[in-house]
Amino acid sequence: MxxxxxxxxxxxxxxxxxxxxxxxxxxxxxxxxxxxxxxxxxxxxxxxxxxxxxxxxxxxxxxxxxxxxxxxxxxxxxxxxxxxxxxxxxxxxxxDQALAAQAMQTPGNIVVLCAVETTLSPTRTLFEQAEKHPQAALEVRLVNGAWEKFKQGNLAGYLQTVAAAADAAYRQGANCVVLAQASMAGAAELTQTGVPLTSPxxxxxxxxxxxxx
The missing domain is CATH 3.40.50.1860 (Rossmann fold)
Structure with a gap:
């Protein structure tokens, strides 16, 4: 193919x-x-x-x-x-279509993390349109400061910032954490409290x- x-x-x-x-x-x-x-x-x-x-x-x-x-x-x-x-x-x-479909089948709190502000609205719309578990509760968050690091070429700092936000979401009670943007995927290997879903x-x-x- x-x-x-x-x-x-x-x-x-x-x-x-x-x-x-x-x-x-x-x-x-x-x-x-x-x-x-x-x-x-x-x-x-x-x-x-x-x-x-x-x-x-x-x-x-x-x-x-x-x-x-x-x-x-x-x-x-x-x-x-x-x-x-x-x-x-x-x-x-x-x-992110398949990402939303998988995530929204999770019962409980689903926290979707975005790094770019322009991604917030389309991501929220996509996840809200996905067929969801009756007990699923969605929250879409911006990871403050992450994208600035990415644009500066500080990829390690970018991924660490995203990983820290994912860990914080898990500690706050998230049942599922989603890294909405493909560029965030490497952060899933850096988390300490859970393994987020990634889009690639x-x-x-x-x-x-x-x-x-």
Whole structure:
């Protein structure tokens, strides 16, 4: 299977290659395109504009012309995947869709952590739309100060900050902690009080399980 991933952070290429290795998916042809300018544009605009959604969707459709599956790994731009599927030659998936589906089946308190402010609203909407356990209670939080470290190139500090927020959520009674953005995945290996759900593994499993359109 030819899988193309669209990222908005260069460092996510290694994150997804590592997740593919751990899941035993390296026999698939996985290629990557990184467009940090798309996320930067969303941050400047305060979120995903109609114009940026259209631009991203057109890019996804172009990528689908030479792939069997396309995976959008940016949570801020997630809605572009829905638009792209209206005219795409291959299925386009957003990486956090499967993450939300799995998380919301957990009974109890579900705390979803985001690092980028523009991701808060689309992430909350996605998780609220997922089929949920009758006893599930959702809270979406911003990890203050994390994204500044990421943009400064301090990836270790970024992941430590996210891990500390995840540990705090567990100590406060969370039954499930979710790291909403793909760039946060490495923090799951640094937590001390629980193991959060991460999107790269969930997203890649969903990609290979997705039937033909």
């Amino acid at each position: 030819r899988i193309t991933c669209l990222h908005t952070a260069d460092s996510n290429i290694a994150v997804f290659d590592n997740a593919a290795r751990q899941l035993g998916l390296m026999h698939h042809e996985i290629t990557h395109l990184s467009r940090p300018d798309l996320l930067a544009a969303a941050e400047r605009a305060g979120g995903l504009t109609a114009e940026l959604r259209q631009q991203t969707a057109e890019l996804l459709v172009n990528l689908a012309a030479n792939a069997d599956r396309v995976l959008l790994t940016c949570s801020t731009l997630g809605a572009a995947a829905t638009l792209a599927n209206e005219s795409s030659a291959a299925p386009v998936l957003r990486v 593994a969930c997203g890649l499993r969903a990609v290979v399980a997705k039937p033909e359109a």
